[in-house]
Amino acid sequence: MSVYKYFILFLLLFSLNLITNAQNQKPRVIVTTDGEADDRASMVRFLLTTNEFDVEGIINSSSQFHWVGGQGWKAFHPVEWVKEYIEYYAEVYNNLKLHDPSYPTPEYLLSKWKVGNINAIGEDDIRTEGAKFITELLLDETDSRPIWIQAWGGCNTISRALKIIQEDYPEKMEYAAKKMRLFLIWEQDETYQNYIRPNWEHFNIPTIISDQFDCMAYIWPKVLPKDIQTYFESDRMTNNIIENHGALCSVYENNQGAFNAEGDTPAFLHSIPNGLRSMESPSYGGWGGRYVNVRNNVWMDPLPDSTYTRPDGQWGFHNSWSKQMEHDIESNKVEIRTNYFKPIWRWLDAVQNDFAARADWCVKDYASANHHPIIKLKNTPINLKAKAGSKIKLDPSKTTDPDGDALLFNWWHYNEADTYQGKSINTSHHAKTKITIPEDALPGDTIHMVCEVSDSGTPKLTRYQRVIITVIN
Ligand SMILES: [Ca+2]
Ligand SMILES: [Ca+2]
Structure with missing residues (x-):
């Protein structure tokens, strides 16, 4: 091989290495x-x-x-x-x-x-x-x-x-x-x-x-x-x-x-x-x-209700909405409070199981502990463009689990994260699913679909893959 070819090979390997490093970056x-x-x-x-x-x-x-x-x-x-x-x-x-x-x-x-x-x-x-x-x-x-x-x-x-x-x-x-x-x-x-x-x-x-x-x-x-x-x-x-x-x-x-x-x-x-x-x-x-x-x-934080105005200065212990509502026991206020914290508690079962698995990792060998599923989509980019009324295939069939666990798939529409203002999109508990972009979705709207995968290990571990669909003309 000529020096020139070696040089090209070197460049190729060097850039591949850069790509791998970029993917591994935390x-x-x-x-x-x-x-x-x-x-x-x-x-x-x-x-x-x-x-x-x-x-x-x-x-x-x-x-x-x-x-x-x-x-x-x-x-x-x-x-x-x-x-x-x-x-x-x-x-x-x-x-x-x-x-x-x-x-x-x-x-x-x-x-x-x-x-x-x-x-x-x-x-x-x-x-x-x-x-x-x-x-x-x-x-x-x-x-x-x-x-x-x-x-x-x-x-x-x-x-x-x-x-x-x-x-x-x-x-x-x-x-x-x-x-x-x-x-x-x-x-x-x-x-x-x-x-x-x-x-x-x-x-x-x-x-x-x-x-x-x-x-x-x-x-x-x-x-x-x-x-x-x-x-x-x-x-x-x-x-x-x-x-x-x-x-x-x-x-x-x-x-x-x-x-x-x-x-x-x-x-x-x-x-x-x-x-x-x-x-x-x-x-x-x-x-x-x-x-x-x-x-x-x-x-x-998203405002808890339409009557609430967020103070402009320091936001904390003395004036936060959470602190003001802490001692309220009126049922309608309790409901507002529950919704206010939902952006965090909706994940807390998975978060606590994640903690429990990591605690196991402190003392157990690999085979005795659980590890997270690894979600991989097939022919499904994580950013998609689609027209209103069109159908989209969502396919996570390359997903694996390092422990060989059975996997439960759930695609769901995270509509709070959307800019699309319409109704929730129906989904399925199958791994592969097909969704229809709503007819009333406007160009520029975003629709957030989450693939949630839980394994059958103990504790049950969950990972996600969010796919964001932007509506086009
Ligand atoms: Ca602290
Ligand atoms: Ca597992």
Whole structure:
């Protein structure tokens, strides 16, 4: 072979490698946490989910609830808890690897742990190690992939990181902004309103400010439907997670064996690549909830009813709709509340089973545990164009299960995620199905179809493939 042919072969292999790498790329995430009891519970689940992400940072931060010097229940849990949890992860890491060799090493995770701004509520003056670490990631021009930055506590460390960019590298603000995605569990201090919003929001950073998360926090027994609550009660939580599932699950903080709270979990559920494509738009809906655009590229919870007006400033504990409705027991209000949280609880059976499977992975060998089905469509692109009245075949027949489990298929129309305003489209429980695009669908309308596949393993595991149909003339 001539040198020239070798060169062509090299180029071909090189580009194939790039394509494979692109397909294998995982969402990049940074967690900032105030270390509250429910953050610590979320951290157990997060560490068991790190095979799904490129973890770029785990950063201690304060909040309006916890800071160094806070008294009583506002005390700040010593920052070393993160390190301790990673050490518990280290104890089960070898077993987790049997189930997915891509789990990050404990040493890698430890290298991503930094202490951010923790000294007071909303303190964003000190150039902490944690803030500088976020700054460097955002400025790094060798990797321009987006990063989902999650605020499980206050936004102050994120705010300080952005201030460093504005003060020292103002010409890089646009580059950094393009990389950022924000998922805020309320605004747990004033730094989003005082600094981030006026200085950065106009760059159109995709930003979710969630109130729906609250149904996975302390109020879950009041607001989740009864059949979903069974996944959070002591029988299941004790047997599936807390007992006999290794060191990490044994420190999972609970309420007498039942779920206590994991208010911050939706922030990372949103970034799990489970086939729902939720990272493409907050309006699509997925395990982290569904959101509507309120201004610039900021997304918040859909309004609970037509009489409600969302406050404009800081959105959080003092004024969120969830908090206002928490103690309401009038039946019509309870119904509104149940609907408000549905964008999250509609998935929670699958979410809890996913957690239980990961807990099994800490202690069981491959053959004794369950693993997710892998959905593959045949001759069905995930983005389709179709005319009103036309018929479309949806075919997931290349789907497999790593355990050889029997699979249950369910195609359904996720009409809350559509821009199409008409009636729900009838579907079937067969793997292959054919749907008719409604006659009243208008050009430009989108229709979201979800292929939901559950296996027959224990616990039952579910994956999805969303197909988005755009109506054309
Ligand atoms: Ca929190
Ligand atoms: Ca399986």
